[in-house]
Amino acid sequence: MARHIYRCPLRWSDMDAFGHVNNVVFLRYLEEARIDFMFRLAPGDGSPSFSGGSVVARHEIDYVRPLVHRHEPVVVESWVTRISAASLTIAYEVKEADEPDTVYVRASTVVVPFDLAAQRPRRISAEEKAFLSEYLDAPAERAEDAVAA
DSSP, X not given: OOXXXXXXXXXXXXXXXXXXXXXXXXXXXXXXXXXXXXXXXXXXXXXXXXTTOEEEEEEEEEEOSOOBXXXXXXXXXXXXXXXXXXXXXXXXXXXXXXXXXXXXXXEEEEEEEEETTTTEEOOOOHHHHHHHHTTBOOOOOOHHHHHHO
16 A cells, blocks of 8 residues: 655744644645645546546544644655545545654545536546555554554
């Protein structure tokens, strides 16, 4: 199973009054990683995969530890945890590049391919499913689940 790796720069404006990256900003980091994964890395030159549009149906996010501004980017690892006929779930971990056990956020997003012209959801194409399947794996184990086990 492959994971998509996105190096996300931190911006001074990402911080809140408490000196750490604001909780809402993490959703922007996830968006940047998701767009990089789904569009820049879509299969084939000129492929229509993922270019027809998509909408976010759900976000789930766990804030593990605060992240303070610095010049080095964080790494956002992304992978697919579920593929259905008309939606997919992408999981993420926002972490340190050189300390992969230092995780700031664990999250997931349900994405629905969308036909912009018809203004309705569409099915995942065979090409899209083949591409997504390369990144298919189970969700990351959450700290509270590991303690309960």
